[in-house]
Amino acid sequence: ENFEIESAIAIGEQALTVHDYYEEERPAELNKLIRSGLSHARETGAFKYSFIAAEQNTRVSSIPFSKEVRASDLRILIFDDQSELLGALNKSETIAYVIFVAVALVILALVFLVTTSSFNRILNAIHLLERMGEGDLSVEAEDHSRLLSSKNDEVSRLQSAIEDYRSHRLEAEENRKERAKRRDERDTIMFEKMALLAAQLEGQARDMLTQEISVMRESVSSGSDEEKERASIEIMSQAFSRMSDEVSTLIDARTHELVAAKDEINSSIRYAAKLQNALLPKTMPGDFDINVEWRPRDLVGGDIYFIKDFPDRVYIAVVDCTGHGVPGAFLSIIARSHLDKAIDADNYQSAGDYLSSVNELLKETLSRSDQKNTSEEGFDGGVCIYYRKDQKLEFAGAKSSIFNVDGFEASETSGDRKSVGSTRMAPDFKFTTHQIASPKGAFVMLTDGITDVMSPEEKPIAFGRRRVIKILRESSDKTPTSIVKNIMSSVNLYRGDAPFRDDLTLLAFSLIEDESEIHAAAVGENP
Known part of the structure; x- marks a missing residue:
């Protein structure tokens, strides 16, 4: 009854089994299988086959018995029990179905979660847009870096775009507030300037401008930002036009006053220039050949x-x-007075003692107005004293030098590195005397207006004392007139088109040895 493999020989429509050989009764299940095999052959017309009899869970196979006999006449039927295999297949199918249902449910759950999450985030984005449309820019989008979402999905990109839009709106709002603040500041400054201008006016003009200011203030204090901006621009144009008219009137009046004041100042400066020129020597010692180039940077x-x-x-x-100009001129008048006052014509006076006396007098004068002389007023320069009997020349200098040229040789004698009138020296300081016995050749004294002339290059270089010495050595004519001319020509060529930056004085002198040439020479002056 329970078998794994049974067989039968099919002869035409009949079948023989082992049970028939032993004259035993065939099992009912075997008869059903034989009938299924024979029936399958009749229905399909095929005698070589294999199929599963579902009712008996058995595989029925038909194999031709011999090549010499037709399969329809003689073949072997084999019945193979497939219960366990089919049971396993059914069990696998059931498990697969269960797994499929479970997976389908999980997928449906995930789809539901993703859809719900996406719709919630979309609803949140719509809510953000509605709030921003109402003017509330304080709301922020939810963080999209969570489960079932990423920064690159469509909803996250939508939220990012909304957040960017909110940032731009915030920036625009800040810009609007900043523009409004600047507008208010601009209007305030404009009204202040107009009020100051009104204060400069008199009578009806002042009352009219004051009234216009009140009307303008009211027009820019109400309405929306756009209306305020338009009103501010219109009022600013009106204000500038009105202020321009009033200022033009004031400028004309002030210009007239300034021109008159300038004419008066220029007249005073020209008169001061005449006074300063009057202090300059007009005649020279008869035994000296002297030539001078004196050129103030300004009129004085x-x-x-x-x-x-x-x-x-x-x-x-x-x-x-x-100093330069008028301040320098006033100080030069004081210095000129002390140079005259310090002379001791009755006794021997060295050049150093003479310059030291000038220093004391100048410091005393300056201390009356400024006890500490904090501005370090005074002068740099050199003094020479020539004693005729001894034929001796003495020199003392305050940050100044004297140059001597004799033949092809030129030399420099430097003074002390202190300024006359300076507080940065010991109370008992005395200037040094330099003696030049039997002076020969020509001597040159100058101010830094010569040596500090700058070249026109981008990185200018000063003219300097070395160029002065070089000119003295290379000059073929060693007379004071030629020396002054050569040095000034070199200075003018060196500076190019640049104006002089300082006052300048260049004095050259020599002793006249031939008595027949002694005469009183007039000083060369600039027009």
């Missing part, structure tokens, strides 16, 4: 030269006072 200046002739001696000084 801080440079001055001094020559005093006595029977036994001659005083020559070239000084550069602190």
